[in-house]
Amino acid sequence: MTFDPETTTFLIAGPVRIHPRVLRAMSMPSLNHRGDYFHGIVREIRELLPVLFGTTGHQVVLTGSGTAGLEAVYASLVPKDGRTLVLTNGNFGDRTNEIVRRYSSSVTTLSAPWGSPIPLDPAKAELAKGDVRAVCVVHNETSVGLANDLAALAPAVREAGALFLVDGISAVAGIPVSVEAWGIDALVAGSQKGLAAPAGLALVHLSERARASLRPGTFYLDLAAHLKSLEKNDTPWTPAVPLFLALREALLLLKEEGLEARLARTHRLAEAARAAVDALGLELFPDRRFASDTVTAVKNPAGLGDPELRKVLERQYNIIVQGGQGALTGKIFRIGHMGIADWPDLLVTFAALERILGKAGRLENPGASLRAVVDRMP
Amino acid sequence: MTFDPETTTFLIAGPVRIHPRVLRAMSMPSLNHRGDYFHGIVREIRELLPVLFGTTGHQVVLTGSGTAGLEAVYASLVPKDGRTLVLTNGNFGDRTNEIVRRYSSSVTTLSAPWGSPIPLDPAKAELAKGDVRAVCVVHNETSVGLANDLAALAPAVREAGALFLVDGISAVAGIPVSVEAWGIDALVAGSQKGLAAPAGLALVHLSERARASLRPGTFYLDLAAHLKSLEKNDTPWTPAVPLFLALREALLLLKEEGLEARLARTHRLAEAARAAVDALGLELFPDRRFASDTVTAVKNPAGLGDPELRKVLERQYNIIVQGGQGALTGKIFRIGHMGIADWPDLLVTFAALERILGKAGRLENPGASLRAVVDRMP
Numbered sequence: 001m002t003f004d005p006e007t008t009t010f011l012i013a014g015p016v017r018i019h020p021r022v023l024r025a026m027s028m029p030s031l032n033h034r035g036d037y038f039h040g041i042v043r044e045i046r047e048l049l050p051v052l053f054g055t056t057g058h059q060v061v062l063t064g065s066g067t068a069g070l071e072a073v074y075a076s077l078v079p080k081d082g083r084t085l086v087l088t089n090g091n092f093g094d095r096t097n098e099i100v101r102r103y104s105s106s107v108t109t110l111s112a113p114w115g116s117p118i119p120l121d122p123a124k125a126e127l128a129k130g131d132v133r134a135v136c137v138v139h140n141e142t143s144v145g146l147a148n149d150l151a152a153l154a155p156a157v158r159e160a161g162a163l164f165l166v167d168g169i170s171a172v173a174g175i176p177v178s179v180e181a182w183g184i185d186a187l188v189a190g191s192q193k194g195l196a197a198p199a200g201l202a203l204v205h206l207s208e209r210a211r212a213s214l215r216p217g218t219f220y221l222d223l224a225a226h227l228k229s230l231e232k233n234d235t236p237w238t239p240a241v242p243l244f245l246a247l248r249e250a251l252l253l254l255k256e257e258g259l260e261a262r263l264a265r266t267h268r269l270a271e272a273a274r275a276a277v278d279a280l281g282l283e284l285f286p287d288r289r290f291a292s293d294t295v296t297a298v299k300n301p302a303g304l305g306d307p308e309l310r311k312v313l314e315r316q317y318n319i320i321v322q323g324g325q326g327a328l329t330g331k332i333f334r335i336g337h338m339g340i341a342d343w344p345d346l347l348v349t350f351a352a353l354e355r356i357l358g359k360a361g362r363l364e365n366p367g368a369s370l371r372a373v374v375d376r377m378p
Numbered sequence: 379m380t381f382d383p384e385t386t387t388f389l390i391a392g393p394v395r396i397h398p399r400v401l402r403a404m405s406m407p408s409l410n411h412r413g414d415y416f417h418g419i420v421r422e423i424r425e426l427l428p429v430l431f432g433t434t435g436h437q438v439v440l441t442g443s444g445t446a447g448l449e450a451v452y453a454s455l456v457p458k459d460g461r462t463l464v465l466t467n468g469n470f471g472d473r474t475n476e477i478v479r480r481y482s483s484s485v486t487t488l489s490a491p492w493g494s495p496i497p498l499d500p501a502k503a504e505l506a507k508g509d510v511r512a513v514c515v516v517h518n519e520t521s522v523g524l525a526n527d528l529a530a531l532a533p534a535v536r537e538a539g540a541l542f543l544v545d546g547i548s549a550v551a552g553i554p555v556s557v558e559a560w561g562i563d564a565l566v567a568g569s570q571k572g573l574a575a576p577a578g579l580a581l582v583h584l585s586e587r588a589r590a591s592l593r594p595g596t597f598y599l600d601l602a603a604h605l606k607s608l609e610k611n612d613t614p615w616t617p618a619v620p621l622f623l624a625l626r627e628a629l630l631l632l633k634e635e636g637l638e639a640r641l642a643r644t645h646r647l648a649e650a651a652r653a654a655v656d657a658l659g660l661e662l663f664p665d666r667r668f669a670s671d672t673v674t675a676v677k678n679p680a681g682l683g684d685p686e687l688r689k690v691l692e693r694q695y696n697i698i699v700q701g702g703q704g705a706l707t708g709k710i711f712r713i714g715h716m717g718i719a720d721w722p723d724l725l726v727t728f729a730a731l732e733r734i735l736g737k738a739g740r741l742e743n744p745g746a747s748l749r750a751v752v753d754r755m756p
Contacts, residue, residue, distance in 0.1 A: 005415045010408050015619060017408050026620055027401045030388050032698050033577070037383045063578055064442045067615040068598045075596075099597045192616065199411070200441050200578060200618025218596045219477045220442060220449045237445040238570065240578025240621060241393060242404055320410050 001318040008314075009348050012322040013142045013295040014170055015192035015199045016339035018246075022197060025249035026242040033241055039233040041248055046230060048251035049203065052172060052195060053187065054259055055179045058206040060226040061247065063240040066169035066190035068221055069202025071099050073165055073186040074136065075217025076224075077210060078104040082133035085110070085126050085162070087118040087153075091143035091325045096136050096167055103217070108132075114328065115144045115286045115297075120152055127160040134163040140171035143325045145297025145334055146286035147175050154182035163210060169193060172203075173254060174266055174294035174338040185210040191243070194262065194294065196339030197250035200243045253340075267293045269337040269346060272376035276350045279368035280357060285332045294338035297324075301362060305330050309356060317352040346373050379696040386692075387726050390700040391520045391673040392548055393570035393577045394717035396624075400575060403627035404620040411619055417611040419626055424608060426629035427581065430550060430573060431565065432637055433557045436584040438604040439625065441618040444547035444568035446599055447580025449477050451543055451564040452514065453595025454602075455588060456482040460511035463488070463504050463540070465496040465531075469521035469703045474514050474545055481595070486510075492706065493522045493664045493675075498530055505538040512541040518549035521703045523675025523712055524664035525553050532560035541588060547571060550581075551632060552672035552716040554641055563588040569621070572640065572672065574717030575628035578621045631718075645671045647715040647724060650754035654728045657746035658735060663710045672716035675702075679740060683708050687734060695730040724751050 010017045031038045049059040062068050074096070078084045084104045086097045089112040097109050108126055110119045118137065126132060135157045140147050150166065157164045165186045171177050172187065173194025179187060185207040192199035204223065206214075214224050225236040254262060270293035277284060277298050285297035300309060306323050310333050313319040324332040335349060350369040357363040388395045409416045427437040440446050452474070456462045462482045464475045467490040475487050486504055488497045496515065504510060513535045518525050528544065535542045543564045549555050550565065551572025557565055563585040570577035582601065584592075592602050603614040632640060648671035655662060655676050663675035678687060684701050688711050691697040702710040713727060728747040735741040 003415075005409055006407055008407070010410075012410050012412075015408055015411065015616065023405045023407065026404045029384055029386070029401065030393055030395050030576075031383055032388075032390050032700070033393060034390075034700070035692075035698065037381075064446065064598060065615045065617065068442065071596060071598045102594075102597055190616070198408075198618065198620045199616045200621055216480075218449060218453075218598075219480055220446045220596075220599070237443040238393065238568070238577045239443065240576065240618065242576045242620065242624075243578060243618060246620075314413075320413065322410070322412070 003315050003318055007318065009319040009345055011336045011341060011345055011349060012320055013334050013336040014190065014338070016196050016336060017341065018196060018198055019253055019340050021253065022246045022249045025245045028245055031241055033239055038241070041244060042230070042233040042235070045244065045248050045251065046233065048248070048255060051251060051255045051259060052189060052203065053179060053205045054177065058211045058227055060204050060223060060230055061244070062202040062204065062221060062226065063200065063243065064202050064221070065199060066188060066202050067095065069169070069188035069204050070096060070167055072202070072204060072217060072221035072223050073188055074099045075103050075221065076214045077134060077163055077165055077186055078136065079133040081105055083108060083131050084134045084136060085123065085132045087123055087137040089116055089118050089144065089146065089148070090114050090138065090141035092138045092141055092167060096138060100136050115146065117146070117287055117290050118148045120149070123153060124156045127156045127162065130160065132160050132162045134165055136165045138167040139177060140168070140175055140292050140294055142170045142295055143328070144286050145292045145295045146290045147292040149290065150182055151178065158183045163213065170294055173259060173262055175292065176263055179205065191247060194266065194338045195250050195254060197246050198243060200240055201247055266338050268376060268378065269341060270296060272346055272373045273335055273337055275372035275376060276369035279365060279372040280353060281364050294336065296335045296337065297332050298335070299332055300330070304360060309333060312356055313352055319349050319352055321349065343377055381693050381696055385696060387697040387723055389714045389719060389723055389727060390698055391712050391714040392568065392716070394574050394714060395719065396574060396576055397631055397718050399631065400624045400627045403623045406623055409619055411617055416619070419622060420608070420611040420613070423622065423626050423629060424611065426626070426633060429629060429633045429637060430567060430581065431557060431583045432555065436589045436605055438582050438601060438608055439622070440580040440582065440599060440604065441578065441621065442580050442599070443577060444566060444580050445473065447547070447566035447582050448474060448545055450580070450582060450595060450599035450601050451566055452477045453481050453599065454592045455512060455541055455543055455564055456514065457511040459483055461486060461509050462512045462514060463501065463510045465501055465515040467494055467496050467522065467524065467526070468492050468516065468519035470516045470519055470545060474516060478514050493524065495524070495665055495668050496526045498527070501531060502534045505534045505540065508538065510538050510540045512543055514543045516545040517555060518546070518553055518670050518672055520548045520673055521706070522664050523670045523673045524668045525670045527668065528560055529556070536561045541591065548672055551637060551640055552644055553670065557583065569625060572644070572716045573628050573632060575624050576621060578618055579625055644716050646754060646756070647719060648674060650724055650751045651713055651715055653750035653754060654724070654747035657743060657750040658731060659742050673712050673714045675710050675712045677710055678708070682738060687711060690734055691730055697727050697730055699727065721751070721755055
């Protein structure tokens with residue numbers, strides 16, 4: 001096999017592979033976005049969004065990428081003057097930090113090294129001071145393949161009475177997000193991750209308290225305007241109609257599988273991927289206790305960088321995995337296994353990795369990674 | 379025929395009908411948006427954008443609707459304190475006014491009644507004062523079916539040295555826009571109008587002067603960040619991949635037809651539509667001298683409002699035209715004829731209008747509107 005964009009084994013950390021039903025949904029001819037038929041589609045989407053978020057609430061769809069969803073939330077919910085606490089341990093945490101600082105003059109940022117968990121004790125100490133009004137954190141830090149422990153952070157946020165604003169772009173429908181139990185006030189999801197719709201839509205869940213706290217942010221991403229329109233199954237600006245059609249289909253697929261079943265499958269694939277990485281003699285990048293179930297980040301073996309590994313996977317085996325971002329460029333590769341990823345994807349990927357490592361004389365236990373996958377199949 | 383969303387005659391004022399080639403382009407399986415193949419698609423789009431804008435310059439693609447493009451421009455180019463002049467004579471002019479006022483503390487708004495041309499002499503008088511730093515105007519005011527005379531306004535803007543920021547969302551590839559001759563500094567196009575791609579992308583052209591004047595606006599819509607990424611055939615945030623694929627195909631279709639040919643066809647269809655409206659004994663809504671070539675706005679005949687006219691077109695004849703917005707709801711209907719609209723669309727629409735008016739005993743010259751169309755066919 002050589003690279004063929006239409007037939008790849010597609011395992012980047014998102015956008016993820018799209019189901020043919022979802023692709024077909026986009027090919028519908030033009031619809032009047034102000035007509036009854038499209039209003040019906042928006043109504044269906046509204047009714048299906050709780051399947052995605054695992055709870056009901058004030059939920060909107062924005063035409064824009066995940067970053068648009070983040071700016072919508074931070075611009076309208078971080079206090080201009082009151083203190084905001086940002087926790088970061090990766091590229092997306094740093095992005096949150098950058099956006100928040102545009103909208104708040106009093107930001108405390110607590111950083112952990114990329115690959116380590118968020119600094120929980122310092123965060124609790126800041127929260128104990130009693131003047132933090134909002135906490136911003138990335139749940140699933142795709143850049144380093146690590147899921148932050150929001151269950152451990154949540155009680156302190158709640159006790160402090162701060163708004164809990166969560167970048168769940170790659171978490172929602174990928175790892176368990178307990179919106180109610182953790183008291184999350186704003187949760188941003190991306191269409192192109194666990195949901196497995198195309199990129200280009202951001203989905204935002206707001207608590208009652210967050211809705212009541214909204215102040216004018218940007219014009220285009222004004223959450224109050226979107227909520228008001230959605231009540232009439234409408235959008236304030238012209239929506240990306242094909243992406244809405246795709247969203248509906250992807251939500252239907254999620255409902256058919258069930259959120260719990262999707263999370264369980266994603267978890268099982270992740271366990272298999274981690275075991276297979278071990279079996280190859282390779283090393284996980286993040287702290288193992290917090291390894292993400294949506295993406296497995298692996299240190300490049302010495303002497304086998306992107307050209308020898310990732311590019312060969314693409315050119316020789318038609319398998320697309322992802323490299324590192326920022327400071328991790330050339331240091332790690334990442335295998336995504338969320339959305340509709342499934343066992344054939346993992347099997348062919350580890351088969352190819354075995355072949356590459358074998359040819360390089362670096363494979364100690366031939367077949368072990370494949371057995372690790374097979375043993376974890378349902 | 380009854381309403382069937384997949385087979386309508388589709389003539390709203392945008393989003394417009396999408397060519398099957400463009401629909402098919404969206405059904406491509408997932409691509410790595412950070413891989414060489416997608417970079418190649420972005421490069422092609424960059425190379426094709428001058429076909430759309432009729433000129434070269436600093437041109438970006440934003441994942442978002444036209445309104446996102448407007449906010450990107452106004453947030454980063456209207457002076458915070460210096461004077462900004464906004465001209466409005468319709469719903470979209472009012473939207474520009476609303477966005478501009480979020481970013482500038484010194485805004486002068488000159489309004490004309492909806493359907494009348496922009497107040498040119500008062501605008502020139504304001505510009506003659508010498509302290510206006512930016513002028514914001516909608517070129518093609520879709521809400522009232524009127525094209526504003528930018529050729530007449532441009533010399534005064536240039537003489538004043540103000541930035542000329544134009545909402546060309548429904549103008550670009552619909553009516554002639556002389557970017558260079560008029561000295562336009564920022565021009566916003568929407569994907570879903572004359573270009574006939576799906577909604578969900580905003581396209582922005584900037585002059586050299588505008589690029590040099592960019593200040594940080596919103597985070598998501600930061601034009602400088604987009605320009606910097608595009609130089610590497612990349613995007614700062616995850617793009618709506620299927621919409622980029624559709625954009626490339628729509629740009630190729632435009633290139634194959636030629637911008638001049640598309641404008642000429644649109645103009646000829648508009649002339650036919652206006653003549654046909656006359657022949658029906660109906661009345662254009664806007665000042666006839668400035669009637670837009672992309673959309674014909676018609677006053678609802680007395681006693682034939684949306685339920686009797688627009689809804690019957692939809693339910694009985696499967697023809698989708700648009701109603702009025704805001705204060706014009708129930709007062710006008712609008713027939714779009716831009717993008718890939720063509721003669722069959724106009725013929726069936728006026729045939730149905732003849733039938734509806736005839737049944738209501740309101741048709742004085744049976745067949746006259748159809749002859750008006752036929753006489754203007756190539």
